[in-house]
Amino acid sequence: MKVPLLNLKLQYAQIKDEIKSSINEVLESQQFIFGPQVESFEKEIAHYTQADHAIGVSSGTDALLISLMTLKIGKGDMVITSPFSFFSTASSISRVGATPIFIDIDPLTYNISPRKINEAISCLKEDQIKRVKAIMPVHLYGQCADMDSIVKIANKYNLKIIEDAAQALGAKYQNKDSAELFHHAGSRSDFGCFSFFPTKNLGGYGEGGMVVTGRKLLADKVQSLRHHGCRSQQEQYYYDDIIGINGRFDALQAAVLKVKLKHLDQWTTKRRLNADNYNKLFKETGLVSDIDDHKLEGSSIGLPYVEDGNYHVFNQYVIRARERDKLKEFFNQHGIGSGIYYPLPIHLQQCYLELGYKEGSFKEAERAASEVLALPVYPELTGKQQELVVTTTEQFYKKK
Numbered sequence: 001m002k003v004p005l006l007n008l009k010l011q012y013a014q015i016k017d018e019i020k021s022s023i024n025e026v027l028e029s030q031q032f033i034f035g036p037q038v039e040s041f042e043k044e045i046a047h048y049t050q051a052d053h054a055i056g057v058s059s060g061t062d063a064l065l066i067s068l069m070t071l072k073i074g075k076g077d078m079v080i081t082s083p084f085s086f087f088s089t090a091s092s093i094s095r096v097g098a099t100p101i102f103i104d105i106d107p108l109t110y111n112i113s114p115r116k117i118n119e120a121i122s123c124l125k126e127d128q129i130k131r132v133k134a135i136m137p138v139h140l141y142g143q144c145a146d147m148d149s150i151v152k153i154a155n156k157y158n159l160k161i162i163e164d165a166a167q168a169l170g171a172k173y174q175n176k177d178s179a180e181l182f183h184h185a186g187s188r189s190d191f192g193c194f195s196f197f198p199t200k201n202l203g204g205y206g207e208g209g210m211v212v213t214g215r216k217l218l219a220d221k222v223q224s225l226r227h228h229g230c231r232s233q234q235e236q237y238y239y240d241d242i243i244g245i246n247g248r249f250d251a252l253q254a255a256v257l258k259v260k261l262k263h264l265d266q267w268t269t270k271r272r273l274n275a276d277n278y279n280k281l282f283k284e285t286g287l288v289s290d291i292d293d294h295k296l297e298g299s300s301i302g303l304p305y306v307e308d309g310n311y312h313v314f315n316q317y318v319i320r321a322r323e324r325d326k327l328k329e330f331f332n333q334h335g336i337g338s339g340i341y342y343p344l345p346i347h348l349q350q351c352y353l354e355l356g357y358k359e360g361s362f363k364e365a366e367r368a369a370s371e372v373l374a375l376p377v378y379p380e381l382t383g384k385q386q387e388l389v390v391t392t393t394e395q396f397y398k399k400k
């Protein structure tokens with residue numbers, strides 16, 4: 001029995017007929033860019049995330065880039081973000097000419113630490129504080145960052161917030177100050193940015209992304225910037241008021257994603273059940289610490305931590321593992337897929353050395369990079385396959 005990290009063919013088999021007929025509508029219409037499929041999918045995502053406006057764009061990366069452009073963030077400006085994320089979180093900031101300010105993560109959630117944001121801001125000089133324009137939190141692996149605290153910091157220093165929710169479509173969290181209020185990932189800031197890269201929970205058949213926002217003026221500007229900055233009415237297409245990019249969204253992707261969105265909640269439920277099942281199975285092995293099952297001290301593996309009031313959508317199920325690289329190799333030999341997200345924190349990437357960070361700058365991000373391992377958690381994964389992952393893990397540590 002093999003256990004791949006992700007198996008998209010199983011999902012396709014469930015929805016083949018629906019997908020083909022939806023794609024066929026686009027083929028018959030011969031309208032491939034924008035159009036009715038795109039517009040209706042945008043409305044569905046706005047509804048799904050409880051945002052007022054949703055604008056389809058060419059990728060998650062371009063969603064981040066266009067959001068920054070919309071806020072006129074650029075040369076000389078600074079944006080606070082996490083060094084433990086996919087590269088494009090930081091590169092989108094650099095692409096507009098601004099500078100990322102990295103802040104270390106919370107070792108439990110892997111998300112940016114609001115306490116450390118506060119500490120870092122209080123160390124900045126007056127003129128530097130003025131240059132900080134925004135915070136870009138990442139909802140890593142499908143769990144929301146501590147938005148209540150981040151919103152407070154943003155209000156205090158008058159900063160914008162762009163949520164990198166690429167891995168977190170459908171994730172929610174409880175408002176700490178008013179317990180009956182739930183927020184959807186991406187809906188509580190100036191912009192929420194989503195990706196439809198095939199490996200995300202709602203994956204397209206190619207590239208795609210979405211920007212959501214609660215503000216009409218910003219939505220209009222995103223709409224213009226994704227289309228070279230030209231005016232939005234078709235008869236005025238060749239009149240440009242601002243300089244945008246080609247960040248358009250394809251009708252074929254909308255056709256696919258409209259079908260898949262109907263199944264998303266059910267798939268997310270399966271991911272969450274798989275995560276629970278792993279937790280239970282791993283606890284039975286004794287490889288996990290009895291005192292704190294998220295920590296690696298005195299144990300072989302640490303389990304994912306879910307903050308109280310958070311609805312985690314498990315784009316990735318990530319453990320901490322002693323001798324992580326050897327475990328990964330052992331999995332490989334036994335036909336089990338696993339992934340490292342991410343092996344090198346962004347502040348240590350070659351292209352960012354010029355910012356002056358070094359090894360030791362962000363201890364938690366660096367430790368995570370050397371310990372994390374993502375296990376298969378896709379919705380179609382079977383109980384037997386999960387058992388094999390767990391017994392193989394046991395075999396690896398017991399032979400030591």
Ligand SMILES: *Cc1c(COP(=O)(O)O)cnc(C)c1O
Pocket residue numbers: 059060061062085086088089138164166167194195196197208209
């Ligand atoms: C996938 C991802 C992106 C980029 O999305 P693309 O659609 O691949 O451009 C950005 N940030 C995070 C955290 C991601 O996981």
